[in-house]
Amino acid sequence: MLRGAYYVPIALAFALVARHGRYLPLWLPECxxxxxYAAYFSIERARFPLLLGMAVAVxxxxxxxxxxxxxxxxxxxxxxxPFAALLRGIGVIVLLDNIASLLxxxxxxxxxxxxxxxxxxxxxxxxxxxxxxxxxxxVPLLAGGLWAAVNHTRSGLQYRSVSANxxxxxxxxxxVQRIDFIVVVMGGLLCAIGxxxxxxxxxxxxxxxxxxxxxxxxxxxxxxxxxLLTVALGMLAIGVLESLCQARIRFSAFEDGVSYAAxxxxxxxxxxxxxxxxxxxERRSWGxxxxxxxxxx
Amino acid sequence: xNRRRAVSSIVLTAVLLSLGACRSTRxxxxxxxxxxxxxxxxxxxxxxTARNAYQIAEEDARQEGRTSFTLVYGDSKLDKGLALAEYGxxxxxxxxxxxxxxxxxxxxxxxxxxAARDQVPIISAVDTSPLLTSRGGPFFFRVVxxxxxxxxxxxxxxxxxxxxxxxxxxxxxxxxAVGFKNAVLLSYREGGGSLPDNAVLPVTDDVVDFxxxxxxxxxxxxxxxxxxxxGRQAGLFVRQSVSRGIxxxxxxxxxxxxxxxxxxxxxxxxxxxFVLPTxxxxxxxxxxxxxxxxxxxxxxxxxxxxxxxxxxxxxNAVETIKKSGQPVTGAALQRQLKATNFPGITGTIQFDQHxxxxxADYQRLTYDAESQKVPVQ
Numbered sequence: 001m002l003r004g005a006y007y008v009p010i011a012l013a014f015a016l017v018a019r020h021g022r023y024l025p026l027w028l029p030e031c032x033x034x035x036x037y038a039a040y041f042s043i044e045r046a047r048f049p050l051l052l053g054m055a056v057a058v059x060x061x062x063x064x065x066x067x068x069x070x071x072x073x074x075x076x077x078x079x080x081x082p083f084a085a086l087l088r089g090i091g092v093i094v095l096l097d098n099i100a101s102l103l104x105x106x107x108x109x110x111x112x113x114x115x116x117x118x119x120x121x122x123x124x125x126x127x128x129x130x131x132x133x134x135x136x137x138x139v140p141l142l143a144g145g146l147w148a149a150v151n152h153t154r155s156g157l158q159y160r161s162v163s164a165n166x167x168x169x170x171x172x173x174x175x176v177q178r179i180d181f182i183v184v185v186m187g188g189l190l191c192a193i194g195x196x197x198x199x200x201x202x203x204x205x206x207x208x209x210x211x212x213x214x215x216x217x218x219x220x221x222x223x224x225x226x227x228l229l230t231v232a233l234g235m236l237a238i239g240v241l242e243s244l245c246q247a248r249i250r251f252s253a254f255e256d257g258v259s260y261a262a263x264x265x266x267x268x269x270x271x272x273x274x275x276x277x278x279x280x281x282e283r284r285s286w287g288x289x290x291x292x293x294x295x296x297x
Numbered sequence: 298x299n300r301r302r303a304v305s306s307i308v309l310t311a312v313l314l315s316l317g318a319c320r321s322t323r324x325x326x327x328x329x330x331x332x333x334x335x336x337x338x339x340x341x342x343x344x345x346t347a348r349n350a351y352q353i354a355e356e357d358a359r360q361e362g363r364t365s366f367t368l369v370y371g372d373s374k375l376d377k378g379l380a381l382a383e384y385g386x387x388x389x390x391x392x393x394x395x396x397x398x399x400x401x402x403x404x405x406x407x408x409x410x411x412a413a414r415d416q417v418p419i420i421s422a423v424d425t426s427p428l429l430t431s432r433g434g435p436f437f438f439r440v441v442x443x444x445x446x447x448x449x450x451x452x453x454x455x456x457x458x459x460x461x462x463x464x465x466x467x468x469x470x471x472x473x474a475v476g477f478k479n480a481v482l483l484s485y486r487e488g489g490g491s492l493p494d495n496a497v498l499p500v501t502d503d504v505v506d507f508x509x510x511x512x513x514x515x516x517x518x519x520x521x522x523x524x525x526x527x528g529r530q531a532g533l534f535v536r537q538s539v540s541r542g543i544x545x546x547x548x549x550x551x552x553x554x555x556x557x558x559x560x561x562x563x564x565x566x567x568x569x570x571f572v573l574p575t576x577x578x579x580x581x582x583x584x585x586x587x588x589x590x591x592x593x594x595x596x597x598x599x600x601x602x603x604x605x606x607x608x609x610x611x612x613n614a615v616e617t618i619k620k621s622g623q624p625v626t627g628a629a630l631q632r633q634l635k636a637t638n639f640p641g642i643t644g645t646i647q648f649d650q651h652x653x654x655x656x657a658d659y660q661r662l663t664y665d666a667e668s669q670k671v672p673v674q
Contacts, residue, residue, distance in 0.1 A: 106341020108529035247509035
């Protein structure tokens with residue numbers, strides 16, 4: 001479950017922006033990579049104080065999301081062009097990965113100053129590190145907080161309205177541009193948290209977010225982008241399944257396939273099993289009503 | 298309008314023709330040598346290290362007033378498909394007559410047949426897969442010893458220390474790691490060690506969390522842990538093992554000598570034991586290391602030294618052919634490389650009948666707390 005906890009902020013950000021823009025924002029997790037590298041360069045290289053360095057990193061993540069959105073994706077969102085946005089997203093991933101690779105000479109990096117101690121009072125239980133506690137703590141906080149904000153606040157209602165139909169929301173006088181801004185900043189912020197916690201645990205590479213992004217796509221597509229708590233639970237479940245796979249020598253080689261299997265199963269359940277089940281139940285209840293009516297007659 | 302368009306077309310054609318002429322003037326008379334390296338992507342550190350070493354080698358050759366060759370790079374991203382495309386581009390468009398690197402054992406295996414067909418020799422400073430001994434073909438050479446040899450040395454070390462039961466984790470998507478696994482299984486079992494099939498755990502490229510694998514392998518109470526992972530992945534495996542209270546030792550070869558391993562392993566690096574070809578202590582080695590640090594703000598690893606030697610092995614071959622008045626062709630280069638007897642900074646380089654390094658001495662190493670490599674007795 002711990003492994004899944006590291007994926008959750010990215011998946012939540014992905015679901016939030018995907019629902020809003022009605023496309024797969026594959027590029028968004030890269031903002032986590034930008035934030036992690038910003039944390040590394042400000043804290044480890046420029047020797048900023050830790051809090052300032054973290055603030056710079058979170059700001060960099062959110063800012064990169066804003067720049068990418070307004071420069072490349074805002075038009076596609078307004079015109080409902082998911083495929084063009086997806087293609088641009090792939091371009092952004094390649095560009096950012098190459099920039100990060102050039103900046104570091106292709107070397108993987110690791111935090112040393114920022115590393116949360118893995119012993120003493122920071123060690124919760126055996127093999128649970130400080131960064132693990134941080135990632136686990138973030139799950140209920142972020143998933144619960146975001147779910148409550150989206151489903152039980154006035155701003156959340158506005159977000160849902162804009163996501164459902166931008167034109168109607170505009171006609172009803174909602175400030176769509178403001179909601180766009182908030183959603184993208186929130187997405188960048190969540191990715192920044194995900195990127196930094198990932199970097200703390202697994203180090204930094206230019207492609208550190210690529211695999212996580214694909215897992216987020218798998219879960220969000222499988223369970224639906226409007227079910228934030230299910231998305232979080234789905235990511236935790238992916239983590240559990242991957243760990244179980246890895247623990248069995250026969251299956252360890254298929255660990256990476258778990259998320260795609262989840263996607264396939266989710267799609268089959270969503271588009272085949274569930275409609276069939278509903279149809280069967282309707283027919284059954286219709287048959288029972290018919291029998292009852294015949295008996296009365 | 299039409300007249301303006303016609304003039305523009307003429308000017309454009311003239312510019313393109315002059316560019317083409319410039320290119321042919323630049324390359325004519327020169328010998329072009331290729332290097333297929335991962336210069337971008339996740340494994341770029343290998344390619345960039347090698348390129349840095351070639352840069353120093355080129356400067357040294359220039360200072361010594363030696364005939365040089367034009368080095369043409371191809372970026373493979375450590376992907377076989379891209380490497381094959383880059384090979385085609387370098388051979389057909391740039392007319393390279395030899396390569397001083399094709400990083401990645403799998404890539405070298407994929408290129409071996411084409412190199413033999415085109416008669417273009419390849420030297421490698423990094424490909425250590427034992428498969429290359431039998432399947433590398435007559436045009437593949439390497440200045441680095443095969444893992445078949447280094448794993449024997451590693452296994453002998455483990456047995457000598459009484460580490461008679463072991464487990465192994467390896468990246469099944471990496472050809473080097475698969476070769477390393479096979480070589481270790483053979484040599485460790487031959488030496489009397491217990492390494493059953495259910496103690497060999499494959500993982501994939503993207504795995505960064507090894508906790509379940511470690512827990513599974515830990516149940517077997519091994520005395521030693523063979524690590525068939527590269528750089529950062531190996532470092533993460535060791536760090537996560539150490540955080541579970543495992544003290545290793547973690548056994549490897551040059552995969553544990555990479556800076557990325559040191560960065561990712563954290564305090565766990567002191568539990569890593571690895572064997573490397575013995576570094577020659579000489580003024581040339583110190584000079585190269587100092588120059589590398591000065592230019593690139595990083596310590597050179599074993600790949601940098603070997604890449605430097607590979608450059609000069611190829612340069613010697615080119616010079617000898619030129620001096621004899623023959624044209625520098627791939628076939629001539631291959632014949633010349635066969636007869637190599639070059640005193641490099643990593644030792645004397647000669648090739649055996651399979652074009653493997655004829656002789657290699659090893660040193661046993663670990664890290665101290667300051668990340669310095671220290672010998673182990």
